[in-house]
Amino acid sequence: MVDATGERTADVRVRGGRVVEVGAGLTGDETLDATGCVVAPGLVDLHVHLREPGMEDAETVDTGSRAAARGGFTAVVAMPNTEPALDDPAVVAAVLAAGKHACCEVVSSGCITRARVGEALAPMGELYDLGVRLFTDDGACVADAGVMRRALEYSRALPGAVVAQHAEDPDLAASGAMHEGAWSSRLGIPGRPAAAEDVIVARDLILAELTGARVHFLHVSTSGAVDLVRAAKARGLPVTAEAAPHHFTLTDECCATFDPIFKVHPPLRTDRDVEAIKRGLADGTIDAIATDHAPHPVEQKERPFEEAPAGMLGLETALALTLTELVDPGVLTLADALALLSWRPAAIAGLAAHGQPVAPGAIANLCVVDPAVTWEVDPLRLASKARNTPYAGRKLTGRVRHTILAGEPIVVDGDAQR
Amino acid sequence: MKHLLAVADLDRGAIEELLDLSEHFLEVTQRDIPKVPALRGKVVVSLFFEDSTRTRISFETAAKRLSCDVMSFSVGSSSVQKGESLRDTVQTIEAMGIDALVIRHSAAGAPQRVSTWVDACVVNAGDGCHEHPTQALLDALTLRRHLGADLRGARIAIVGDILHSRVARSDVAAFAALGAEITLVAPPTLLPSSLVGWPVTVSHDLDAVLGETDVVCLLRIQHERRHASLFPSLREYTARYGLTVERAARLRKDTLVMHPGPMNRGVEIAAEVAEGPASVITEQVRNGVAVRMAVLYTLLGGAGGEPVVARA
Numbered sequence: 006m007v008d009a010t011g012e013r014t015a016d017v018r019v020r021g022g023r024v025v026e027v028g029a030g031l032t033g034d035e036t037l038d039a040t041g042c043v044v045a046p047g048l049v050d051l052h053v054h055l056r057e058p059g060m061e062d063a064e065t066v067d068t069g070s071r072a073a074a075r076g077g078f079t080a081v082v083a084m085p086n087t088e089p090a091l092d093d094p095a096v097v098a099a100v101l102a103a104g105k106h107a108c109c110e111v112v113s114s115g116c117i118t119r120a121r122v123g124e125a126l127a128p129m130g131e132l133y134d135l136g137v138r139l140f141t142d143d144g145a146c147v148a149d150a151g152v153m154r155r156a157l158e159y160s161r162a163l164p165g166a167v168v169a170q171h172a173e174d175p176d177l178a179a180s181g182a183m184h185e186g187a188w189s190s191r192l193g194i195p196g197r198p199a200a201a202e203d204v205i206v207a208r209d210l211i212l213a214e215l216t217g218a219r220v221h222f223l224h225v226s227t228s229g230a231v232d233l234v235r236a237a238k239a240r241g242l243p244v245t246a247e248a249a250p251h252h253f254t255l256t257d258e259c260c261a262t263f264d265p266i267f268k269v270h271p272p273l274r275t276d277r278d279v280e281a282i283k284r285g286l287a288d289g290t291i292d293a294i295a296t297d298h299a300p301h302p303v304e305q306k307e308r309p310f311e312e313a314p315a316g317m318l319g320l321e322t323a324l325a326l327t328l329t330e331l332v333d334p335g336v337l338t339l340a341d342a343l344a345l346l347s348w349r350p351a352a353i354a355g356l357a358a359h360g361q362p363v364a365p366g367a368i369a370n371l372c373v374v375d376p377a378v379t380w381e382v383d384p385l386r387l388a389s390k391a392r393n394t395p396y397a398g399r400k401l402t403g404r405v406r407h408t409i410l411a412g413e414p415i416v417v418d419g420d421a422q423r
Numbered sequence: 424m425k426h427l428l429a430v431a432d433l434d435r436g437a438i439e440e441l442l443d444l445s446e447h448f449l450e451v452t453q454r455d456i457p458k459v460p461a462l463r464g465k466v467v468v469s470l471f472f473e474d475s476t477r478t479r480i481s482f483e484t485a486a487k488r489l490s491c492d493v494m495s496f497s498v499g500s501s502s503v504q505k506g507e508s509l510r511d512t513v514q515t516i517e518a519m520g521i522d523a524l525v526i527r528h529s530a531a532g533a534p535q536r537v538s539t540w541v542d543a544c545v546v547n548a549g550d551g552c553h554e555h556p557t558q559a560l561l562d563a564l565t566l567r568r569h570l571g572a573d574l575r576g577a578r579i580a581i582v583g584d585i586l587h588s589r590v591a592r593s594d595v596a597a598f599a600a601l602g603a604e605i606t607l608v609a610p611p612t613l614l615p616s617s618l619v620g621w622p623v624t625v626s627h628d629l630d631a632v633l634g635e636t637d638v639v640c641l642l643r644i645q646h647e648r649r650h651a652s653l654f655p656s657l658r659e660y661t662a663r664y665g666l667t668v669e670r671a672a673r674l675r676k677d678t679l680v681m682h683p684g685p686m687n688r689g690v691e692i693a694a695e696v697a698e699g700p701a702s703v704i705t706e707q708v709r710n711g712v713a714v715r716m717a718v719l720y721t722l723l724g725g726a727g728g729e730p731v732v733a734r735a
Contacts, residue, residue, distance in 0.1 A: 189615075190615030190618065190621075191615075191621075192532065193531040193554070193589060193592055194531045194553070195552070196616060198616065263531065263532025263535045304510075307536075309509055309531075310531060310536075311530040311531060311551060
């Protein structure tokens with residue numbers, strides 16, 4: 006068993022949705038075998054596109070939450086770039102209602118600005134009253150410094166709220182479709198420079214200092230952004246950051262295939278950036294691993310690179326990629342990896358029922374991971390409605406065996422029970 | 424060779440074979456009846472997702488002179504907007520029974536993607552800002568006919584919007600493979616952000632390069648680039664990077680002037696220069712047909728097929 010309090014070997018007894026006993030030799034009416042496995046608090050993903058409402062051909066709350074559960078997640082934060090956007094209490098309430106019967110807890114984010122166009126503030130207080138804590142225009146950057154300043158200031162009246170930025174200056178990123186560098190130059194694909202991310206991170210850190218508000222950076226992908234966040238934390242600013250598995254496992258060289266399965270915003274960067282993300286994860290600069298799970302229908306990803314939508318699946322591969330690419334090579338300990346995937350993101354999003362130590366009284370949101378089993382990613386066997394994983398055919402080590410949501414076995418031996 | 428997608432995929436030997444074959448077909452195109460039955464019964468489809476006059480006509484002429492059946496699909500960008508995937512489009516066409524697809528597309532890599540979905544041979548007729556391999560081959564053929572079979576040591580200046588030019592990317596790969604020394608001349612805003620791995624030197628000063636070069640390749644300046652603040656005005660561009668009459672007068676007598684077309688006369692090249700004695704621009708167009716015959720023959724005829732040049 007691994008949680009925020011340390012590691013130990015024990016059985017866990019669950020009753021009435023809560024952990025009631027932790028110790029040796031426990032028995033019960035129903036037993037889940039965890040021999041050779043790690044029992045941990047359920048994973049928490051701060052960054053998931055469930056596509057509902059509006060793009061149900063790509064994913065729904067139901068299918069996306071099933072993918073999450075199979076990936077070991079007991080809570081996900083749904084991003085607001087739906088159609089209509091999550092800028093209205095009625096839309097947020099609909100997502101939360103759909104989440105009631107989902108395979109994990111579905112937490113709604115809320116927009117920073119109306120329709121995510123970066124102008125008028127969304128009704129942050131009304132959304133907060135529905136439980137929204139993470140505000141973002143994800144998919145779009147709040148580019149106007151004045152608007153970002155007001156959003157940060159306003160959020161200070163909402164305890165526990167955090168403003169999360171998709172840090173890519175739209176004028177610098179322009180119509181770029183991949184990282185701007187040696188590969189984009191050679192391939193003739195318009196580039197999105199690392200500077201597009203770095204200038205917004207630098208600016209928003211200055212605005213966080215001005216306003217005293219919490220700021221969170223979504224999917225940090227550049228060495229420059231990691232350095233900026235590290236320096237800001239050293240100055241004591243209330244800043245957090247997340248990184249996506251594709252940004253520590255893939256580089257812009259993948260785009261040489263012209264296969265838009267590798268198209269994502271912010272884009273896959275260079276080896277140097279990948280190393281910087283790993284260092285940032287290892288030294289605590291980056292607080293969370295978040296998938297940016299972004300389903301797209303097959304036909305959308307069969308368009309040419311520049312025309313295809315950006316984004317890739319992540320929920321069912323995140324844990325295994327972390328174990329294979331970070332824990333096995335010794336970049337992270339298993340406990341650090343689980344911290345980045347569970348209790349640290351739970352704290353950022355204010356999710357009291359998740360990421361808690363496995364102890365009597367805790368709500369039984371748990372995952373059971375077999376860290377030794379190897380498997381090959383098969384897009385056709387994913388629970389997600391979409392198939393756009395960039396890892397097809399990749400052999401990974403470590404897989405979720407069981408996921409327990411509020412005491413209910415929601416995934417048993419890898420199979421979703423709902 | 425199954426497809427022709429990029430010059431970057433070809434080694435020196437493959438380029439030289441195509442150029443040698445092009446010389447043969449150049450002879451064919453100069454006959455009274457410039458047609459051979461080499462690819463009779465083969466079906467070539469030109470699939471242009473982007474407007475083009477010369478490349479399309481050049482490919483279709485080349486295919487007809489090889490006795491291919493030629494089908495021509497005009498695909499407005501609107502059908503892409505309607506949501507038909509590129510894959511559906513090409514698989515529908517392939518189902519009609521075809522041997523080669525000649526594709527132009529506004530997005531880099533589109534022909535490469537298509538080549539993974541169809542059994543037919545795919546020829547890239549220009550993809551976004553990536554490559555335009557037959558243009559580079561015809562440019563190399565034109566140079567070879569003036570400078571000799573070996574381009575080693577030839578100094579070639581490529582001038583203009585390198586950043587957005589598929590011709591520049593293909594030319595650099597072809598000329599470098601054949602041993603030429605390449606200088607890219609452009610304002611920094613019209614150069615790719617990284618030239619790591621490019622076998623070129625860079626200059627921002629056309630006047631400093633002109634007297635030292637054997638060949639000047641000018642690239643089309645697209646008017647809309649001005650709106651992206653890549654340069655202040657066409658007038659300023661011409662003043663600094665245009666091959667004006669005054670600049671052309673300072674070229675060495677044997678320097679060749681090339682342009683892939685279509686030209687903006689008065690912008691990157693003065694009309695008098697385009698029609699002057701140094702210009703080989705119409706020769707490029709003529710050579711284009713022979714090069715495309717060589718490409719189609721190589722892809723569709725294959726080794727051991729019909730004789731390369733049957734007498735008509």
